[in-house]
Amino acid sequence: MATQLGENGTSPEKLLAPVLSAFWDQPESWTLATYERHDGYQGLRKALAMAPDDLIAYVKDAGLRGRGGAGFPTGMKWQFIPQGDGKPHYLVVNADESEPGTCKDIPLLFANPHALIEGIVIACYAIRSQQAFIYLRGEVVPVLRRLHEAVREAYAAGYLGTNILGSGLDLDVVVHAGAGAYICGEETALLDSLEGRRGQPRLRPPFPAVAGLYACPTVVNNVESIASVPSILNRGKDWFKSMGSEKSPGFTLYSLSGHVTSPGQYEAPLGITLRQLLDMSGGIRAGHRLKFWTPGGSSTPMFTEEHLDVPLDYEGVGAAGSMLGTKALQCFDETTCVVRAVTRWTEFYAHESCGKCTPCREGTYWLVQLLRDIEAGKGRMSDIDKLNDIADTINGKSFCALGDGAASPIFSSLKHFRAEYEEHVTGKGCPLDPAKSTAWADQNPHPEVNA
Template sequence: MMTLAAEIDHNGTSPEKLLAPVLSTFWDQPESWTLETYRRHEGYEGLRKALAMDPDDLIAYVKDSGLRGRGGAGFPTGMKWQFIPQGDGKPHYLVVNADESEPGTCKDIPLLFANPHSLIEGIVIACYAIRSSHAFIYLRGEVVPVLRRLHEAVREAYEAGYLGTNILGSGLDLELTVHAGAGAYICGEETALLDSLEGRRGQPRLRPPFPAVAGLYACPTVVNNVESIASVPAILNKGKDWFKSMGSEKSPGFTLYSLSGHVASPGQYEAPLGITLRQLLDMSGGMRPGHRLKFWTPGGSSTPMLTDEHLDVPLDYEGVGAAGSMLGTKALQCFDETTCVVRAVTRWTEFYAHESCGKCTPCREGTYWLVQLMRDLEAGKGQMSDLDKLNDIADNINGKSFCALGDGAAAPIFSSLKYFREEYEQHITGKGCPFDPAKSTAWADDKTAHAHRGVNA
């Protein structure tokens, strides 16, 4: 997390009153990832309190705290735990989705790298609540340094008695398996993740049945995001009222905002839900010198883009939803006026076409044709009728595919046409991109024009 104690925002409020370092409170300390450091910061105290409760009471406590899933959809975490049937005679599983791969999203990987024990403690608490004796962490396989650090943290937890048999004398037995994925974006979708974990090709399942009834190995399964589970220990340790004192009524608590793009100080900013992008930019030094905000994403590239008109939108689930987008993973990608919207959306669309698993026709065929149209438009070969065709194809994908990848591919199309249709038309009438460094004055004074243009790709 960024250290901002010396700065003051435009309202005279000190940054430490706007920020809420909980998960990130000791990221900057030497060896923050070790068990010793975690214990110095009340590590595993929440677990002790949880083990003293009845599992059903524990589920109700987390539900009453108002904790919502931090992976994108914002579904209440305690309610998801409550869906697991009890007394069914089947094994129950907890699967942590650490397959972070949404363009612009970068919160779970830094969290695991700097503070993996917060996740492990949360896993033990969750498994006690849902009566599970085996948990899995599905980690994105490319992040080898994080994989090694996570393996070491799991080893420390076993050695200290926080994993294994009869944890802290409670009678709870728990095995934790860390599984490295093979780099498929689609495996971030929970049912595709489960298929991959079982050794099959990662493709979304048709629901029902839902994972809570028939998930991993056809047994009741909870699939939670890293940040969701890592937030639980602090709630148990400091209390649900403390947690609800932050954020808004329907979106309580703290969360990690990932600020990236054309900003002066990109990084992780842990703050209560409901903070605004304007406040975050004020704290981080704003956009890069000499430039202004043009458009941004509130939750990665699969959430509809917003513009500088939305700087004061509360960054919680209701506020962003009312503005016509989704909070998603709180990946705040900020783009300045030198960015070509058509180019940026083309690159995102190419990503979704490449990562489509191909199982359902709307997504498989639709993303392909979106790419063809977007490439023509960017190159100045499009026609005005192509804009309506873009909208039509995106509409035929949105809400009609097996999973949310199709919706994510359609979101940048819809929103960019809504706010920047004129820029699309300029590509058509001008027979090319007005932001081309060889043609545009927008890049003339920027010595790093090509480098920044590459960032947008």
């Protein structure tokens, strides 16, 4: 990692706040023994000494917001679960990480699965649940095996099962491997998949808090959201609120990828900027400059170099015209064709659309056709406006946010790089194509990085 000094003369690494990632690099970091050496399950003991409603209020007052994309307050989501209704309550952990550019939950589960398990027990105690499910992408078999082993260790140590730590709490955890569909990252589609049906979004209301899994009250939380709870209980809500901003407190994992010198996970307080993260990662690869980037994966409106100092918290990114999302910071340098990148993203959304909603099912297909024509030099000027019209027809008109995510890169790329689209039309192809630009070929001797 880079060691250059920041603007105030301090090492940029001082800006980091390793909590979830504090001991990822230690031998056998995933074991219960290692976790307990780092205050593992101490937060659970403190939580069990509180009344469930007081625990919910504590997490709510800490200001923890969902780390899965929307940033909804976690404590408030727990508070929505009706009590005294006579129905079983469920906690479902969304580990179906699949947003392009996002790679935080899988490394977390691989290196520190017990943080999630401890958070699950605390959350289930708060919402009065005796059954929790972890919905994991089936493709990540090493993580699946490690998670199964961590659950086994927790049962053996008395952190799961009956009468946990003498509290009277009974809790079972099931690890479920999904079949690998992007749409199952949407909470209601995930619930349908977990019940054995085709993963498709549900019409709401009713919301999962009232009628979720098996038509019972259900909380669906992201991996990082739940894994952050134990440290809040162990170190205190004031410690948590001392990081980040007033409305976006705490620490989080930023996934830095793309044309950067040292890509990876950077755990820092909310509100850090991309410029600061690039200082720590060695900057954009040597000899190149930043062209565009995404603050929260491909479904969030893209930013450019002028947004380097936007605070990466929910309010700061929102005020600048995008969304923090999953904090997937994909960075692209000047050798990247915007049209090509947007085409690849749109192909992904067209492939992953579940087909339930007509605007999304048909609109993403036609976006791909138009983008492929423009990229291949067969487009017309009218196609550029047609892209915008189709994206507008999709946006906000489907059951879930997949349609919005597909429209987002269209809108933002046309806003910032419309001239590049026009160059594809007037020049009958990509101006960055090696066949058309010897300068580009000289700068980029490995064109496969742009494929």
